[in-house]
Amino acid sequence: MSGTVTEVWVAASGGHDIVRADAIVMVRLDETGRLTAQLRDDAKVSVSLLEGSSDSHLPIDFHRQLIRAIAELADSSGAQLVRAQHQGGVWHWISEPL
Template identity: 75%
Template sequence: MSGTAPQIWIGAGGSHDMVRADAIVMLRLDETGRLTAQLRDDAKVSVTLLEGSSGARPPEDFHRQLIRAVAELADSSGAQFLRARHEAGGWRWISEPL
């Protein structure tokens, strides 16, 4: 990211780990609901952003919702943190300032 664009960080796998959004080159949502991100590096490292589960599976377009949220936050000022949250029977991306 440039010095003028805000940094956007994404919570990884329900832990305290975070990945910077501009390091992601590919998102994959598999049939179990596991969302992984491939990072921009020579080793092609993948990071789990959301563990899959048989019970509370995220919607089919959840990875697209993440892209939309990152694009919207790119217009904001300051660093932002995005994380997946399951509540009231549905999944959504929550943002908060860092």
């Protein structure tokens, strides 16, 4: 066993903020399509990962898809970035090495 730990990061709205996935303790998808993540700290800071939009609704399980993507990347090597992408009318999570 090498002891190497994969770092997975999640890009927030617009890609301007990036959050370490292991700092996220809860994700919430509300009825407006806003996806937020609560971070592990004493202040219970929340970060908006995606803002809701009336013209492109997120899938009802989009927050679960994020958790699945993070879990799958935890077994990969090197640092990885996960970000939401809207393409062809469909939202999905994509990953790329950092």
